Amino acid sequence: MSLSFFDQFSSPSLLGIPLILIAMVFPALLLPSPGNRWINNRLSTLQLWFINLITKQLMIPLDKKGHKWALILTSLMMFLLLTNLLGLLPYTFTPTTQLSMNLALAFPLWLATLLTGLRNQPSVSLGHLLPEGTPTLLIPALILIETTSLLIRPLALGVRLTANLTAGHLLIQLISTATTTLMTTMPVVSLLTLAVLLLLTILEVAVAMIQAYVFVLLLSLYLQENI
Amino acid sequence: LPAAVLLKDTKLMDVKLGQLGSWLATRDFTPGGIMGAMRRGYERYYNKYINVRKGGLGGISMVLAAYVVLSYMWSYSHVKHDRRRKYH
Numbered sequence: 237m238s239l240s241f242f243d244q245f246s247s248p249s250l251l252g253i254p255l256i257l258i259a260m261v262f263p264a265l266l267l268p269s270p271g272n273r274w275i276n277n278r279l280s281t282l283q284l285w286f287i288n289l290i291t292k293q294l295m296i297p298l299d300k301k302g303h304k305w306a307l308i309l310t311s312l313m314m315f316l317l318l319t320n321l322l323g324l325l326p327y328t329f330t331p332t333t334q335l336s337m338n339l340a341l342a343f344p345l346w347l348a349t350l351l352t353g354l355r356n357q358p359s360v361s362l363g364h365l366l367p368e369g370t371p372t373l374l375i376p377a378l379i380l381i382e383t384t385s386l387l388i389r390p391l392a393l394g395v396r397l398t399a400n401l402t403a404g405h406l407l408i409q410l411i412s413t414a415t416t417t418l419m420t421t422m423p424v425v426s427l428l429t430l431a432v433l434l435l436l437t438i439l440e441v442a443v444a445m446i447q448a449y450v451f452v453l454l455l456s457l458y459l460q461e462n463i
Numbered sequence: 464l465p466a467a468v469l470l471k472d473t474k475l476m477d478v479k480l481g482q483l484g485s486w487l488a489t490r491d492f493t494p495g496g497i498m499g500a501m502r503r504g505y506e507r508y509y510n511k512y513i514n515v516r517k518g519g520l521g522g523i524s525m526v527l528a529a530y531v532v533l534s535y536m537w538s539y540s541h542v543k544h545d546r547r548r549k550y551h
Contacts, residue, residue: 255537265526268514277515277516277518322530328530
């Protein structure tokens with residue numbers, strides 16, 4: 237059985253039961269629904285404050301029709317944030333490293349923004365394919381380029397998230413392997429590698445949060461163009 | 464009377480070892496019963512550690528630590544090969 241560094245990304249299963257379901261549902265346990273008191277417990281207060289912050293950030297550029305998207309965008313943001321951050325704990329499985337899952341999230345949402353735009357304001361949506369002020373000779377080429385860039389958006393959304401998280405986890409695994417291997421032979425170099433590992437972990441925490449934010453932000457941008 | 468309280472109503476910590484089998488037989492193992500038991504356990508944990516006036520980090524850290532331990536148990540069969548390998 238050849239073990240490679242990519243084994244941490246294989247979808248885990250116990251006696252044939254896919255454990256990815258548990259990894260996907262677990263973040264919901266960490267978000268209790270606030271009770272009907274005026275002052276809730278600290279966890280609910282933190283959660284409410286954070287969700288307010290995200291929703292305001294996302295909904296300010298959108299007009300009234302866009303506010304219908306508030307629920308799905310905010311819950312997507314919370315889901316991605318929590319799954320990415322939980323994946324940094326030892327031995328846990330990050331479902332967002334699976335390309336299938338990220339594409340399953342990106343494709344339908346992007347398609348929804350596109351169809352909303354094409355249905356409600358078709359000429360404005362198609363008008364986005366040609367930026368203003370382009371020289372007449374460039375128009376055909378630019379339309380082709382803009383169409384390609386439009387069609388590649390869901391792939392980019394999914395692959396961006398997958399690649400960032402996978403690369404981060406791989407780097408952590410590689411550098412920690414180097415640290416433990418060097419501890420017996422060259423302890424000082426091992427300490428340096430440990431410092432690199434510490435910085436890398438801080439970076440990974442930031443990347444986890446940023447990638448979730450970028451995903452949802454881009455979706456809201458696509459929505460603004462089309463709503 | 465020693466058996467004044469019904470076996471069904473005694474808590475687990477009060478059940479004698481010999482009575483364990485019959486106590487288990489009185490429990491409700493239907494799907495609805497299992498969901499009820501999970502909800503009761505969740506509410507117990509939530510009201511003891513999180514839904515308090517000055518909850519701290521401990522409440523949520525215990526959940527995360529349990530998740531880490533559970534993930535280790537699930538991936539043990541995969542991870543045990545790493546122990547004595549020379550080249551990873």
